[in-house]
Structures are given as C-alpha cells and as structure tokens.
Amino acid sequence: MQAFLDLNKDSRWMEAIKSKLDIVGESVPPGAHIVYLDYPVHGNIGDLLIMKGTEAYFKAKGIRVRKRFSYLNFRMGTRIPSSWIIVCHGGGNFGDLYPYYQKFRETLVQRYPRHRIVILPQTIYFRDPEEQRRSLKLFGRHADLHLYVRDEGSYRAAKSEIANVTLAPDMAHELYPLKAAPPGSGKRLALVRTDGEGNSWDLERSLVLSCDTRTDWPDLFGAWDRLLLGIVVRAHSLDRRCYNLLPIRRLWYFLSDLYVRRAVRLFDSYDHILTSRLHGHILSCLMGKPNRLMDNSYGKNSSYYRQWIYRLEEACDVGNSGNHAGDLHSQSS
Template sequence: MPTSAPAPTDVRDTLRELRGADFAYFMGTGNAGDALINVAAMQLFSTLGLRPRFLNYRSAGVPEGGVLVCSGGGNFVSMYHNLANFVRKHHRSAKRLIVLPHSYSGHEALLRELGPNVLLMCREPRSFDYLNGLGLRAEVELSEDVALNLDPATVLRGQPLAPEDRGSVWRREAWRDRLKYAVRSAAYLRTSPRDPETGRRSLLAYRDDAERTEAPLPSNNCDASVVFSSRDGYYLPDSALRSTRALLGFLNHFDDIFTNRLHVAIAALLLGKDVHIAPNNYHKLESIYRFSLKHRFPKAHWEAADDARPD
C-alpha cells in the first residue's frame, strides 16, 4: 500500500548541512540531461557557499571515511548499474553518503545493505513509497528533481560555476565540443522551419534508448539529450557546462517542444516554452509531471497517448 507522502524536503536545506564540510560531489554520467542536473547542483553549491571536490565515477582518489554526495537523476533503477555499483563500493567506508533526488526501482539487495550513514533522496512519491516499503536502515527523504533549481540565464551568459582546467587538453576538448554542438544544432534547424501560418517552430525530441516506448519515432525526431551530450558521458564541471549551454541554446530556437525526455522538458519549461510531455517506459515522466511540473508550470501539458505524437 502506498504511504502518505510527506511534504518534500527542499534539497537546499539538506545541502546547507554541508557548510564547512570537506566533501566530494560525484557528477552523474550519461546524456545532456545528466549534465543539466550537474550544472543545477553546481549553481546550488555556489549559492550556498559550498566548495566540493568535483569527481566522476571514473575518478581516482575517492576519499575514504569522508562525505560523498552523488548527483540526482534516474540512475538508481533496475536497468542501470553505475551509481548502484559506486554506492555498493563506498557506503560502508563513507562517513556520510548522500544520493541527491533520484527515481528508484530494483537493487533491493543493495538497498537493504545500506546503513544510517546513507541518505536516499527521492524525486517523486512512487520512489519514496518503494524505498519505505523495503524497511531500510538508510534515511529516506522525499524532495524534487535537482534540475528544477537551474537558472538557465546564468548558464547562457557563459559564467563559470567551478574552477576550470585551462590547459591544452581543456582547450582542445572545449573547441571540439563547441564545434560539434554548433554543427548538430544547425543541421537540425535547417530541417525545422517555422510554421508559415503561426510563425512557431516545434521540436520533436523523443528518446531512442533503453527507456523508449514502442511508439514509432517521428521522421524528424531529434533526441536532444543525446545530440548535446559529451563525448563519453563522464562529466566534470567544464564539460557539463558546455553540454548544458548547448542544450539550452538549442531549445531556445523553438516555441513548442514534444518530448519524453524529462530534462529536455524541464529545461524547456524553465525557458518558458510550451512543452508536451509523453511517458517513457516506466513511471518516471508521469510521476514527476504530477508531483513537480503540473502545478508549477502552466505551459506543461501531459500527453498520455502514444498517438498524440506529431509527425
């Protein structure tokens, strides 16, 4: 039976507890949506005066006995394993391990291993109910997706949010990423003219990965989270900022966005776009739409039927 979910905890209140602490933030891996979550977290750290060490799941030197904060997202569900593997490896030695708001399913054996030094934050009530139903020793809190804290204007202005590596490798990667994103954006925009009657331009941005549904993809589909992802998906602050800036800049060319990518939807809503949100292949999109988006964004529209997709 579902529990009566409490009012959500503001993730900023949880992070304030880290003031003065020496902690490491592990940046989520994946696509441009994960980059956007990381950038929103970086903005929160800056606003709160926090100075974490930024690492990713391939970084050496994970501090033993320290405070570890893992990015929010959708990586603690049964189809993905990198975050679960990281938690499995480090939860016993960490003084404190915080997983920022996530969706959860599967991984029951690992979840039951976790002790009271672990805080699992959920970004929607269904995941909160799932974890509470397991009777865990770890702390469980209901919050909201970290990306909802993003200030897109700051990102688009190009302001750095963390120390950057300005060496030759950084310069090569920055140049390559910017060129790649510019070419991809221009190529899609050439095939997406404005409607001659309304003057509006629409983006069809449905996912084409493990979370896609059985509905056929539109002929002019652009899976923007993949198009504007980094080369390998292992983000550090500078690559996450480049990816997020490219995604936001691309979305700003459109008036109406049709998507089942959660963070394409959130980014577009933060930019003031009309966004039509469709399901992925598990509850994530609908749960977060009903919990966080429906009442916050008047331009958010739920499109439950697969045949609602335009072509």
C-alpha cells in the same frame, strides 16, 4: 500545442518547485564541507543539467566542495575527513537498469560506514524485486545515509528499508530561470528517446510527425564531440591510476558547459517542445517553453509530473504515451 500563459503567474510555480530544494539543507547544511561524487562524464544532457543545477545549489548555499570525483576516477578507500559529507549525484540511475552506478553507491556505503552519505534526488527503478530488496537493505544498514527521491513510488519503495528518505525535486530546477528568446517562429521540436528507456510513441505519432524537427540528445554530438568525449572518459580513468593528479575535471566542466549551452540554443530555435525526455520537459519549463511530455519506458516521466509539475498544468500542455502515462494531465488548445 497550448501556448504558455502569463509568465509572471507561471514563474511562481517554478520558483516554488525550486524552493523545495531547500530541504536538502537538512542533511547538507549551508557552509558544510563536502565531497561531490559521481558527477556524470557522458553526453546525456539531462545528467549535465542535473550537475549544473547541483553546482549552482552548492554555490547558492555556501557549501564548500572540497573534492569532486566521477565514478571513473574515484578511488574507493580514498581518505575523507570524518567531518566532510559525501554527496552523490542525483538522477534516474538508482536501480538495476544502470548496474555500474548502483554498484558504485553500494560499495561506497560499505567502505565509508562512519561518514554521512547523501544521495541527491533519484528515481528508483528495479526490474528484479529481489535485487531491489537486497540493494535497499544494504543502504538501510548504513548509520547515516540520507536518500532523496523524486516521486512517491520511489519514496514508498525506499522507506520500507531506509530510515532517512525525503521527497525532493530534480536538482536541475536550481537553474531556474534560464533566458530564452521571445516566441515567434511557431516551429515545433520533437525530442524523443532512442535509448533503452525509450517508449513507443504510437499514441503521439501524429504530433511527433507534425513537428518540424525530430531529434534526441545524442544527435547534438558530432564525430569530433564523440572523439573528445572518449578522450575525456579515458583521461578520467587514467586520473584514477595517477592518484587524481590530472586537472581533467576542469576540462570536462568547461566542455559540459558548452554542451548544455548547445541544448539551450536548440530549444531556443523552437516555440513548442514535444519530448519523452524528462529533462527535455524540465529544460522547456526552465526556459518558459510550452511543451508536451510523453512517458519513458517505465513511468518515470509520469511519476515526476504527478509529483511536481502538475502545478504548471495551466502553462504546459502535457500529454501521455504508453501504459504508464495514463494519469498525466492534458489540456487541448
């Protein structure tokens, strides 16, 4: 794999991508009072990185988060002052691949027609074109909806039905830079998806098998972690029934910090990262780790790379896997 070039040079590109998040300020201005909805309560490190980046952005811009809710404990119809902006978590679950989250957002725009609603950077993917049209039309009927998307394909899909659509990078970029240990071990890590977004890595099989370790985000969670996660999920559901009187969010934020640090420590033990996780790639770049990116099942990784990370082409060795990734740039060492 290609080694990182001069980090002083490369940091300019990462800083440039981070600065593009300032565009969120057009709909969520500094000092705004907001409600942050749909923060993730699960063990996907990528979503937790997005959440940490989002909270860092709020802090940096002086945005006042008056309330925070996950989809598990938010009560539709909760009274929200009309001057508060409703801000929804970003990520890659806008579509019919994760219908619960999409239904949550659809219900939200129907129940709060007079509020400004902002959806932070998402990738849009629907398997069913009719469902895509129906859902986007519903969002388009809201008078003050602002949708941020992470790639050109998502932008084209949404712009046909929604007035306020804006391209922006993933919120995890707000975490740049993350400290990393100096290279030296020469070890390689393969972080390969094993869930429904997984893609065949036949084209990268020799590279994957040559890595010292092959893993995925769920492998960072032992039996005790899974038990604790289950308790936290049930506690959020109980909090909804208790009218949000339980201090469960603070506990979850504490635990999620631990899990993110665990991922950072894992990456710190390797000099090169091969991954089909978009946030495996983003975390590598946040830490200045040379890495190679394979695509996921529907082209999310390649679309994101083409939109943003191409500027890191000289610093990251980015490969391709599967039919969707044919346009990813690559350099040989």
